[in-house]
Amino acid sequence: METxxxxxxALIYExxxxxEEIPEGNVxxxxxxxxxxxxxxxxxxxxxxxSMAEYYGTYPCHRVVNHAGRLxxxxxxxxxxxxxxxxxxxxxxxxxxxxxxxxx
DNA sequence: AACCTGACCCATT
DNA sequence: AAATGGGCCAGGT
Numbered sequence: 556m557e558t559x560x561x562x563x564x565a566l567i568y569e570x571x572x573x574x575e576e577i578p579e580g581n582v583x584x585x586x587x588x589x590x591x592x593x594x595x596x597x598x599x600x601x602x603x604x605x606s607m608a609e610y611y612g613t614y615p616c617h618r619v620v621n622h623a624g625r626l627x628x629x630x631x632x633x634x635x636x637x638x639x640x641x642x643x644x645x646x647x648x649x650x651x652x653x654x655x656x657x658x659x
Numbered sequence: 660a661a662c663c664t665g666a667c668c669c670a671t672t
Numbered sequence: 673a674a675a676t677g678g679g680c681c682a683g684g685t
Binding site for chain 1: 665666667668669
Binding site: 563594596597598599600603622623624625645649652 | 673679682
């Protein structure tokens with residue numbers, strides 16, 4: 556039980572430290588992040604963690620979108636934050652991945 | 660164990 | 673990047 560909790564926290568830390576690396580004006584996809592921490596097929600977990608990111612601290616989780624550039628459902632503030640950074644938006648719910656996807 | 664859910668991804672149409 | 677269908681993985685009932 557205890558070891559499981561520790562492993563989870565380690566995973567969360569890895570995810571958040573990658574998110575922290577995303578430069579202003581760029582966005583990354585969940586799958587991208589999952590790949591960077593060596594868990595390519597675990598993009599869903601990344602989303603899960605980010606949904607609770609504020610619980611762990613302040614991270615630029617608004618710079619993370621899905622593979623189609625769609626913003627997180629049920630989080631309207633995200634679009635505003637991105638626009639303020641100068642991220643090109645296709646519409647209120649999609650960013651232009653082609654122009655602003657983060658290249659690690 | 661079985662089943663459902665989700666801030667997902669991919670190939671196909 | 674629109675709609676569908678199938679796959680994946682972790683958590684919760």
